[in-house]
Amino acid sequence: MTDRHPRTGVWFVGARGSVATTAVAGCAAVRAGLHPATGMVTETPAFTGTGLPSLSALVFGGHETASCPLPKRAEHLTGAGVLPPGLAAAVHPELAAADQEIRPGGPIPGDPRTDDELVTDFAADLVSFRTRRALARVVVVNVSSTEPLPAPDAVRLPPSSLYAAAALRAGCPYVDFTPSTGLRTPDLSAAAEAGGLPHAGRDGKTGQTLLRAVLAPMFVQRALDVRAWSGTNLLGGGDGAALADPAAAAAKNAGKERVLAETLGHVPEGRVHIDDVPALGDWKTAWDHVAFEGFLGSRMILQTIWQGCDSALAAPLVLDLARLVARAHEAGISGPLPELGFYFKDPDGGPAGLSEQFAALLAFAGRLREAK
Numbered sequence: 571m572t573d574r575h576p577r578t579g580v581w582f583v584g585a586r587g588s589v590a591t592t593a594v595a596g597c598a599a600v601r602a603g604l605h606p607a608t609g610m611v612t613e614t615p616a617f618t619g620t621g622l623p624s625l626s627a628l629v630f631g632g633h634e635t636a637s638c639p640l641p642k643r644a645e646h647l648t649g650a651g652v653l654p655p656g657l658a659a660a661v662h663p664e665l666a667a668a669d670q671e672i673r674p675g676g677p678i679p680g681d682p683r684t685d686d687e688l689v690t691d692f693a694a695d696l697v698s699f700r701t702r703r704a705l706a707r708v709v710v711v712n713v714s715s716t717e718p719l720p721a722p723d724a725v726r727l728p729p730s731s732l733y734a735a736a737a738l739r740a741g742c743p744y745v746d747f748t749p750s751t752g753l754r755t756p757d758l759s760a761a762a763e764a765g766g767l768p769h770a771g772r773d774g775k776t777g778q779t780l781l782r783a784v785l786a787p788m789f790v791q792r793a794l795d796v797r798a799w800s801g802t803n804l805l806g807g808g809d810g811a812a813l814a815d816p817a818a819a820a821a822k823n824a825g826k827e828r829v830l831a832e833t834l835g836h837v838p839e840g841r842v843h844i845d846d847v848p849a850l851g852d853w854k855t856a857w858d859h860v861a862f863e864g865f866l867g868s869r870m871i872l873q874t875i876w877q878g879c880d881s882a883l884a885a886p887l888v889l890d891l892a893r894l895v896a897r898a899h900e901a902g903i904s905g906p907l908p909e910l911g912f913y914f915k916d917p918d919g920g921p922a923g924l925s926e927q928f929a930a931l932l933a934f935a936g937r938l939r940e941a942k
Contacts, residue, residue, distance in 0.1 A: 576706040584714030585632025592885040598664035609886035631671030640669040692736030710737040746771030776883040778856035783924040786833035800840030806850035832922035901941035909934035
């Protein structure tokens with residue numbers, strides 16, 4: 571797509587994680603013509619003329635608590651089979667440039683700053699990035715590890731909400747690609763509404779839930795009764811370690827259950843088990859077992875196995891979302907964007923089925939095309 575826009579900032583929360591690293595490396599590879607834009611819906615003909623910022627217009631930065639530089643992180647991902655051989659070296663300048671724009675996140679153990687002080691500091695980082703790099707706007711995208719839901723009596727905001735609050739304070743659109751709390755507190759939801767900023771979330775739909783969003787409508791449309799739907803996830807890497815915490819796993823599973831509940835009209839028996847298998851690294855295996863009933867009470871089973879790399883599945887979606895939300899901001903569109911539910915397990919309203927969500931996304935593309 572041709573670019574008629576000034577540059578757009580993409581600020582990752584979790585900027586040295588697998589998803590952010592893959593997104594930065596992948597964006598550089600696509601715009602250099604080293605690889606096609608496979609998996610990027612915004613690079614398909616349906617989005618021609620929508621005014622999205624081009625990949626060459628994106629400038630990356632972010633917040634991170636880990637110290638491993640992006641070029642080294644990309645080397646690790648190459649060794650794990652996530653990035654193709656030679657890519658990390660080919661896009662080393664772009665990775666190094668993005669790494670120079672990463673700022674310390676938090677809170678870390680022993681950090682004496684209050685919530686408001688942390689939000690102020692994070693917001694200052696965003697404003698500095700926008701000003702120094704002469705950016706038209708900065709979209710904040712949370713791709714950090716899943717955090718547990720906060721306790722009802724918690725006196726401090728969870729980290730995801732601190733970053734979300736900083737985005738609002740700095741006047742930045744916000745995307746939550748995680749199941750963490752983010753903007754979904756009463757105060758921040760009200761602030762987001764008052765601030766007139768577009769925002770989208772939450773919890774990116776990349777593998778098992780993507781398949782559920784396709785299969786569940788099939789049972790409804792064929793009038794087949796789903797009796798039970800169980801699943802197992804085997805994964806390693808940072809996500810595996812984070813989701814070994816039962817509270818974090820519960821936050822993750824809420825979105826998976828929502829897809830079934832909204833599509834089927836009830837929550838079937840069964841649950842999703844998440845097991846940390848460090849040997850799998852950044853790769854994941856997801857297995858589903860669906861028990862359903864057909865004509866005359868005939869009982870049947872459908873089983874699926876999904877094997878893939880979440881980072882490679884998520885990175886093109888993250889780039890799509892940053893571009894779509896940036897364009898929405900430019901067009902003066904504010905508030906939650908249910909039209910982007912195609913990308914999320916737990917979206918801000920809209921239909922639950924993938925086909926209907928895709929239709930809503932295409933309609934949104936038409937709206938952007940008509941916007942000045």
